[in-house]
Amino acid sequence: MANILVTGAAGYIGGSVLTEFASQTTGPIKGSTLHAAVRTDEQVKAVSGPGVNAIQLDFSNQKAVTEAVLNNKIDIVVHTASSMVHSLSEMLLNALSERRKVSGEAVYFIQTGVLTAFADMGGWPYGQVKDSDQDIFEKEKGIGDQHPVRQTNIFIVERSKALGVTSYILPAPSVYGRGTGQWRKLSVSIPQYIRTSMRLRTVYKFPDDGAPPAAHISDLATLYTLLVTSILNHAAPPANEDGYYFPIAHRIPWHATMDLIASAMHARGLVDSPAARVWPSYERAADELGLPRLYVRAMGTSTGDIVAEKPFALGWRPEWDEEAKFLGAIEQEVRDVLEVDTVKPTVFAAIMD
Numbered sequence: 001m002a003n004i005l006v007t008g009a010a011g012y013i014g015g016s017v018l019t020e021f022a023s024q025t026t027g028p029i030k031g032s033t034l035h036a037a038v039r040t041d042e043q044v045k046a047v048s049g050p051g052v053n054a055i056q057l058d059f060s061n062q063k064a065v066t067e068a069v070l071n072n073k074i075d076i077v078v079h080t081a082s083s084m085v086h087s088l089s090e091m092l093l094n095a096l097s098e099r100r101k102v103s104g105e106a107v108y109f110i111q112t113g114v115l116t117a118f119a120d121m122g123g124w125p126y127g128q129v130k131d132s133d134q135d136i137f138e139k140e141k142g143i144g145d146q147h148p149v150r151q152t153n154i155f156i157v158e159r160s161k162a163l164g165v166t167s168y169i170l171p172a173p174s175v176y177g178r179g180t181g182q183w184r185k186l187s188v189s190i191p192q193y194i195r196t197s198m199r200l201r202t203v204y205k206f207p208d209d210g211a212p213p214a215a216h217i218s219d220l221a222t223l224y225t226l227l228v229t230s231i232l233n234h235a236a237p238p239a240n241e242d243g244y245y246f247p248i249a250h251r252i253p254w255h256a257t258m259d260l261i262a263s264a265m266h267a268r269g270l271v272d273s274p275a276a277r278v279w280p281s282y283e284r285a286a287d288e289l290g291l292p293r294l295y296v297r298a299m300g301t302s303t304g305d306i307v308a309e310k311p312f313a314l315g316w317r318p319e320w321d322e323e324a325k326f327l328g329a330i331e332q333e334v335r336d337v338l339e340v341d342t343v344k345p346t347v348f349a350a351i352m353d
């Protein structure tokens with residue numbers, strides 16, 4: 001029986017992945033024990049439940065992380081707590097390596113990254129990138145910039161290889177939809193646009209339009225399930241340098257989306273105009289939205305020539321598409337912010353200027 005640790009389990013992605021794992025009725029995840037790493041007592045209480053062992057884990061303490069992994073006999077870590085602070089990954093990889101020495105069995109690390117790092121606006125200079133390309137890792141390394149997400153990806157591939165850990169990188173696209181975790185239920189960008197629009201009583205869109213890759217949270221969680229199921233079925237797919245999987249279900253047309261948000265919010269009396277206005281500058285947008293100035297343009301408008309192939313080879317069949325589902329669910333995005341916006345976002349705390 002395997003032991004799976006989900007970090008960031010009080011978060012939007014981690015919480016939803018944990019719920020998805022806990023609700024498996026067939027397959028090897030059902031027979032596994034789930035462990036959930038969170039930061040506070042309150043989160044331990046919220047996340048604990050049938051089949052879930054919640055652990056309050058201090059990521060500034062290697063000894064504590066190693067003990068948690070060894071005491072709970074963790075074989076697989078699904079890491080969603082940080083895509084940009086590599087010390088967290090380092091501690092988990094070190095701990096998994098210790099676990100491998102004790103058990104003599106393979107250990108696995110699944111990183112949640114950020115897909116905009118592979119878009120031109122995110123500093124990717126090579127044009128089109130497919131997750132099936134054999135040279136992604138070398139290309140990432142060749143960029144030589146200080147992008148914290150890229151630095152973390154490179155670190156994970158190199159360190160896991162050195163330590164004998166099998167690693168995967170799933171760079172998250174723009175994720176939307178109501179999360180199913182027990183703590184934070186809202187994603188990063190669309191809810192932040194809605195909150196800010198409410199405060200300013202105006203919906204603003206970025207000067208440039210874009211069509212970033214996206215996935216509904218339920219489809220993203222399904223991909224984690226497929227990957228972990230393959231691992232547990234002793235059919236672990238290509239890993240380490242070849243372990244990039246791009247979870248792209250469809251694209252989001254930003255200007256059309258912001259216009260729909262404006263009309264949905266206006267219908268509820270939350271903003272003064274049914275049409276979106278254009279931000280006077282990206283700096284102003286970053287400041288009003290509380291997003292890092294350095295990354296706001298990439299977050300807001302990057303499209304990127306990014307192609308997903310490997311998730312589909314694992315059997316991924318996303319249910320949410322652009323036309324029939326996403327654009328029809330914008331009203332729901334507004335409702336979600338009104339109904340379940342109970343936990344302050346912290347995702348950019350590590351890199352805010």
Ligand SMILES: NC(=O)c1ccc[n+]([C@@H]2O[C@H](COP(=O)([O-])OP(=O)(O)OC[C@H]3O[C@@H](n4cnc5c(N)ncnc54)[C@H](OP(=O)(O)O)[C@@H]3O)[C@@H](O)[C@H]2O)c1
Binds near residue numbers: 008039188
């Ligand atoms: N959501 C998206 O659309 C999206 C898109 C691209 C990439 N990503 C990346 O995916 C990851 C997960 O995103 P998310 O939307 O699920 O974010 P989230 O809701 O903020 O979840 C992250 C969780 O990790 C915890 N955490 C953060 N720093 C930690 C630390 N130093 N030690 C222990 N726990 C820590 C947070 O704890 P608290 O709850 O106590 O703050 C939170 O529960 C992030 O790295 C994000 O950059 C997300």
